[in-house]
Amino acid sequence: MNENAPKIQEEPREEATAAETDAKLAELEDRWLRAVADLDNLRKRISRDNERLRAEERARVAAEWLPVLDNLELALSHAPGGQGAILEGVRAVRDQAVAVMKNLGYARHEEVGVPFDPTRHEAVAAVERPDVAPGTVVEVLRPGYGEGKRQLRPAIVAVAKKAE
């Protein structure tokens, strides 16, 4: 710091300054590289998150419509063999609603005679049915929509049990 110090004494200070500068350079380069890496990771995460967000919102909205479809079927179930333009019209609307669900990625499933599958079925009854193999779905009480990651809800079913 002494301007009048001889040249020989200045050298170590200059070297320390160079080392400090190198350290600062290295630190800044490290910070920059980390910020760039964070930015890259964030960009990658965004595109994954976007699809997840859309799927979540799609499922949320479809789930809001599910009771409407259920109740439409419930209303129709009171006239199983009913005729007339209005009933025909309402049945067509029910089919349209099922098609909308399928189009959104939530295909309806209500098969009987298939093996019980805990990922697609929720068993609420076990019934003795000597004519079918134990563990077979014998009745669908409420259809399921979607499968795997895109499952809106499992089918509620009755399953055959062994005769006692």
Added chain:
Amino acid sequence: MNENAPKIQEEPREEATAAETDAKLAELEDRWLRAVADLDNLRKRISRDNERLRAEERARVAAEWLPVLDNLELALSHAPGGQGAILEGVRAVRDQAVAVMKNLGYARHEEVGVPFDPTRHEAVAAVERPDVAPGTVVEVLRPGYGEGKRQLRPAIVAVAKKAE
């Protein structure tokens, strides 16, 4: 560059190196600051984009259900005064569907007697109606859902015109 050059000639080279180091430091600091700023902007953009993505998906899915609701009303319109458990049930389902739309942010609007508003109405007919002010909505041919940024569709209306 000459190793044997006298000391007096070394000074400018050392100063040039220090200047270069300073420049590199400044450049690195600038790069780091810019990367950090990019990161910040990206984070802010993400939270805005997330809500936009959700809103887009919500509108897309709701729009898929709209024809189901329209057709349900069309089926019901064939029995305007009809009685019976089934019709009552289907009317309740229609009301439920309208409530789902409202719950998703798309309230139904089908008011007559209000001034025509191009942001909410689409006029398909102009009718002479001496009893109301010109520009008044006199009939709603198809209800609208949602308003402003959250409009799913405008109401299709007939508007009173001046008597000729």
